[in-house]
Amino acid sequence: MEVTGEVADNRSDYDRAKEVEEFDETKAGVKGLLDSGVVKIPRIFIHPPENLQSASLDTSSLHFQVPVIDFDGFASGRWKGIVSEIGKAAETWGFFQMVNHGVPVSVIDEMIEGVRRFHEQPREVKMEWYSRDPKERVRYYCNGDLHVSKAANWRDSIACNYDDYLLDSDALPLVCRKSIGDYMECLITLKKTLSKLLSEALGLSSDFLASIDCMKTASLVCHYYPFCPEPDLTLGATKHSDPSFLTILLQDNIGGLQVLNQNTWVDIVPMKGALIANIGDLMQLITNDKFKSVEHRVLARRVGPRISAACFFYPSTANKSKPYGPLKEFLSENNPPIYRETHHREYQAYYRSKGQDGTSALPHFKL
Ligand SMILES: O=C(O)CCC(=O)C(=O)O
Ligand SMILES: [Fe+2]
Numbered sequence: 001m002e003v004t005g006e007v008a009d010n011r012s013d014y015d016r017a018k019e020v021e022e023f024d025e026t027k028a029g030v031k032g033l034l035d036s037g038v039v040k041i042p043r044i045f046i047h048p049p050e051n052l053q054s055a056s057l058d059t060s061s062l063h064f065q066v067p068v069i070d071f072d073g074f075a076s077g078r079w080k081g082i083v084s085e086i087g088k089a090a091e092t093w094g095f096f097q098m099v100n101h102g103v104p105v106s107v108i109d110e111m112i113e114g115v116r117r118f119h120e121q122p123r124e125v126k127m128e129w130y131s132r133d134p135k136e137r138v139r140y141y142c143n144g145d146l147h148v149s150k151a152a153n154w155r156d157s158i159a160c161n162y163d164d165y166l167l168d169s170d171a172l173p174l175v176c177r178k179s180i181g182d183y184m185e186c187l188i189t190l191k192k193t194l195s196k197l198l199s200e201a202l203g204l205s206s207d208f209l210a211s212i213d214c215m216k217t218a219s220l221v222c223h224y225y226p227f228c229p230e231p232d233l234t235l236g237a238t239k240h241s242d243p244s245f246l247t248i249l250l251q252d253n254i255g256g257l258q259v260l261n262q263n264t265w266v267d268i269v270p271m272k273g274a275l276i277a278n279i280g281d282l283m284q285l286i287t288n289d290k291f292k293s294v295e296h297r298v299l300a301r302r303v304g305p306r307i308s309a310a311c312f313f314y315p316s317t318a319n320k321s322k323p324y325g326p327l328k329e330f331l332s333e334n335n336p337p338i339y340r341e342t343h344h345r346e347y348q349a350y351y352r353s354k355g356q357d358g359t360s361a362l363p364h365f366k367l
Pocket of ligand 2: 296
C-alpha cells in the first residue's frame, strides 16, 4: 500500500503526543534535558519556520525602543507627566519600562536569585512541585500548554497564585520563599500606583480600575530559560499576548524578549533595576481597543540561563465570573463596541484550550 502524505503526517502527530508524554513524565523540564547531556534539541521543541521569522537579535532595531518611563517624583508634581507618557505607551506599544518605580534593586536581584535557586535544585526535589493542575497554588512545570501546542518552548516555569493578593508564605518552596514574598509585597504596592495612573491615562477618575476590581488576583509565573544548543530551531516563548488585564514583568540582563511594533520585532533591552509593564487582552477588551495588548515573544539563546518573572493581574476570586465588556466611557455612535462581554474564567479557559499558537485569543470575542 502506498503511504500517503496524510498517513505520514498522522503518524508523526501520534509520535509527537507520545514523545510529549514521555518528556512530561520525566518531570525534569528543559533543565533536566540539558543536565542529561543533550546537544540536539528533541523534535517536540522544533518550531515551524513561520514562528522563527527573523529570530535573531537585530541591532538595527536598537534605535527603536519601548518607552522608558521614570517614576521619580511621581508624588511631587510629576504625576500628570507620567500619566501622559503611560497613556501614549499603552495606546501604541502596549509596553513600557519603568525606572525609579519604588521596588528596591536589592529586592529585584534577590528575586532573580531565588528563582534561579528553585530551578537549579536537584531534579528529585523539584519533581515534588511538578503539576499541571491550575488549582494548585504553587506548581512547577515545563510549558503550560505542552499537550496542546504544536511546538514546545525552551523554558521551565514555577507559578504561584495570589488570589486576592493572598498566599500563605509557607506554601512557597523554602529556597525562594523570602525572595518571592518580599518581591510580591513591593509589586502589589506598585500595581496599586499603576492602577491609578492607568485609570487617569484613560481619562477616568484615579480609583476607576480599582472600583471595577479587575486586578486583585496576582498570578506570578517565574521562568527559567536554560541556554539552548540549537537556538535557531526553537523559541523561549512563542509569539503571544497576555490574557491578563495588566502584567508586570521582571527580566534579568540576558535579553531575548521582543515586542511586535509596526510589524517589526523590537528587542526590549534589559535595564538594571527596571520593571516592564504591559497591557493584557482583557484591558484591551474593556477599553474597546484604546489600550493595546501587544504580541511579544522570547528568543532561545546560546547564552543562559535567562530568568524572568511575569506577574499577571486578574479580577478578585469573587469576580472571576463577573462579566466585563467594553466600558460605556469608550463607546459612542462612532465607536460601537468591538467585543462581547466575557469573564475571566471563560477567557482563561479559551486561552488555555487554544494554547500559545502564535495567534491572539482576543478576536474570538469580537461581536
Ligand atoms: O520571559 C519573558 O520575558 C516574557 C514572559 C512572558 O511573556 C509571559 O510569561 O507571558
Ligand atoms: Fe507574555
